[in-house]
Amino acid sequence: MTLNLARLHETFAAEISGVDLANPDEDALERIASAIDEYGVVVVRGQTLQNDEQVAFASRFGPLELSVTRYRSGTKQRIERKEIVDVSNLDENDRPRAMNDRLRMLLLGNRLWHTDSSFRATPGALSMLYAGVVPPEGGETEFADTRTAYETLPRALRNRVEDSVAEHALMYSREQLGFTDFSQEERDALPPVQHPVVRVSPAHGRRALYIGSHASHIVGLPVPEGRMMLRDLLDHATARETVYVHHWRVGDLVIWDNRCTMHRGKAYDESYPRDLRRVTTSDIQARSTLDMLRERRSVNM
Numbered sequence: 364m365t366l367n368l369a370r371l372h373e374t375f376a377a378e379i380s381g382v383d384l385a386n387p388d389e390d391a392l393e394r395i396a397s398a399i400d401e402y403g404v405v406v407v408r409g410q411t412l413q414n415d416e417q418v419a420f421a422s423r424f425g426p427l428e429l430s431v432t433r434y435r436s437g438t439k440q441r442i443e444r445k446e447i448v449d450v451s452n453l454d455e456n457d458r459p460r461a462m463n464d465r466l467r468m469l470l471l472g473n474r475l476w477h478t479d480s481s482f483r484a485t486p487g488a489l490s491m492l493y494a495g496v497v498p499p500e501g502g503e504t505e506f507a508d509t510r511t512a513y514e515t516l517p518r519a520l521r522n523r524v525e526d527s528v529a530e531h532a533l534m535y536s537r538e539q540l541g542f543t544d545f546s547q548e549e550r551d552a553l554p555p556v557q558h559p560v561v562r563v564s565p566a567h568g569r570r571a572l573y574i575g576s577h578a579s580h581i582v583g584l585p586v587p588e589g590r591m592m593l594r595d596l597l598d599h600a601t602a603r604e605t606v607y608v609h610h611w612r613v614g615d616l617v618i619w620d621n622r623c624t625m626h627r628g629k630a631y632d633e634s635y636p637r638d639l640r641r642v643t644t645s646d647i648q649a650r651s652t653l654d655m656l657r658e659r660r661s662v663n664m
């Protein structure tokens with residue numbers, strides 16, 4: 364099988380074909396890792412991945428996070444493996460969740476531009492989202508290139524953000540939609556954290572904006588001032604020229620690097636099932652994807 368790469372957008376995102384992710388060889392893994400470092404978003408179509416296979420593939424690239432949907436004891440889960448985030452609209456009987464279902468409302472926050480787990484002290488590195496069932500229309504996922512966004516900032520704004528630090532909280536992103544149903548246990552488990560607004564990509568040294576819906580304000584600025592700055596940055600980063608729209612097909616695995624992209628889900632008719640499952644690696648050492656793959660290989664052998 365020959366592995367091919369085709370660009371999907373002028374500035375980022377690529378599709379790789381000719382690989383079976385349930386049985387990838389080491390060469391294919393290296394090429395996928397390099398493509399993630401270079402393009403930020405990598406699409407692989409036509410896969411059949413069981414939960415265990417998706418977890419096994421993702422764990423080659425780093426330790427895996429646990430979903431925040433697991434933080435509340437007693438929540439009924441459709442998927443056993445705790446590394447898998449169930450981003451479907453289905454309940455434990457595989458039926459579409461009710462409009463006011465708590466998990467549905469928690470996941471509605473995915474429709475705001477964000478970067479996965481920026482509300483954690485050790486945030487998300489790579490996310491890998493697999494499509495098992497897709498609705499007939501809508502439900503696309505949009506991606507924004509935050510490296511190009513940084514590079515095209517007006518100079519004055521770029522200078523202002525250079526040393527800025529933002530505070531991020533899951534509670535903040537959810538409160539924006541009026542969702543506040545968190546227990547004290549959940550609030551204690553996820554206190555606000557701080558991250559620089561500009562991140563340097565470990566692979567190529569390019570800078571990227573690190574913002575999104577969890578970012579509530581800028582440390583050291585009056586809250587309205589910092590919040591306005593974050594809005595201006597978000598508008599700039601999500602202009603049409605820096606956005607790739609992914610139209611899902613069954614069997615797609617889309618991998619993105621949360622350190623240099625943002626994303627959001629689009630609405631769809633939720634009487635149809637949409638079964639997407641995500642696994643996310645933890646950015647434990649802020650290493651490039653290729654370095655992380657190589658390091659984990661030497662540890663596992």
Ligand code: OGA
Binds near residue numbers: 479
């Ligand atoms: C995610 C996410 C958006 C979507 O899984 O992290 O934001 O389109 N998903 O389901």
Ligand code: MN
Binds near residue numbers: 473477478479626
């Ligand atoms: Mn997400």
